[in-house]
Amino acid sequence: MHMCPKCGKTEKEKQFLEAFCIDCYPFSFRIPDVVEIETCKRCGRMRIRGEWVSFDKKGMDEYIAGKCKGEFESVTYDSGKQQAFFTVKKCGTSVTVPRYIEFIKKITICQDCSRMAGGYVEAIVQLRGNEQAIAKYSKMLIRMLKAKSFITKTEETHGGMDLFVGSTRSVLESCGALGLHAMITKKLMGRREGRRYYRTTFSIRFED
Ligand SMILES: [Zn+2]
Ligand SMILES: [Zn+2]
Known part of the structure; x- marks a missing residue:
């Protein structure tokens, strides 16, 4: 042995x-x-x-x-x-x-958590138009955006809802997945973390 x-x-x-x-x-x-x-x-x-x-x-x-x-x-x-x-x-x-x-x-x-704590907003999603569509799509969007990035705040406005989001890419991907068309405007906000910092607004209108 x-x-x-x-x-x-x-x-x-x-x-x-x-x-x-x-x-x-x-x-x-x-x-x-x-x-x-x-x-x-x-x-x-x-x-x-x-x-x-x-x-x-x-x-x-x-x-x-x-x-x-x-x-x-x-x-x-x-x-x-x-x-x-x-x-x-x-x-x-x-x-x-x-x-x-x-x-x-x-x-x-x-980086996401430190940005969230600092109130960082890279994109704003403006949902306007048909109330039922806003209620339905905002829920789906919020869930998707939270999985991919973070939401700094949500705001009910006259005739709609605004979502303040940590990453522009997450909005592009989520809108793409849900088949939502948005009017996109981009604004230079200054510099942050050594880079140019833009805020992109996505305006989505649901027809009545
Ligand atoms: Zn041995
Ligand atoms: Zn984290």
């Missing part, structure tokens, strides 16, 4: 690769001791490859895989146990090798 020359465990206790048990086999991995991911304290999203994304197991695994080098096929990461499980194909078998990688949440605030 095989006995691991390093730890003395036998084939009954551990899976073996060549002479060693999988705990002691000299896999050539280059893995970080620590992985630090910026996490927004307000919305809980994480910054992965420059993008703020909701926690997603697959995204996390890919991120960890990107930080490791070596002879593995894939990695799954358990952030609770702070363990990475490497799948390695070796000597005709596939083994799962656990390794400890410390996970640190670096608490910060994402």
Whole structure:
């Protein structure tokens, strides 16, 4: 019977690769001791490859895989146990090798949340015309815009409703998805965060 020359465990206790048990086999991995991911304290999203994304197991695994080098096929990461499980194909078998990688949440605030807190408005959606259509589409728009960006405030006005939104692109995408046509006007507001800052107004009129 095989006995691991390093730890003395036998084939009954551990899976073996060549002479060693999988705990002691000299896999050539280059893995970080620590992985630090910026996490927004307000919305809980994480910054992965420059993008703020909701926690997603697959995204996390890919991120960890990107930080490791070596002879593995894939990695799954358990952030609770702070363990990475490497799948390695070796000597005709596939083994799962656990390794400890410390996970640190670096608490910060994402751009959307800091903009929301600062009352940032990049776009205004003006809904006018048929009241029932406004009631129906405003609900859908608000839901979509909140998912893609944020709404700083909503205002009921004479004959309609105004939505103050954090991102112009989110309005373009939402209007496109709902098939809404808007009159678009763009106004330069000055500079902010080192860039020109425009506010775009989308006027949408529903026929009676
Ligand atoms: Zn061993
Ligand atoms: Zn956030």
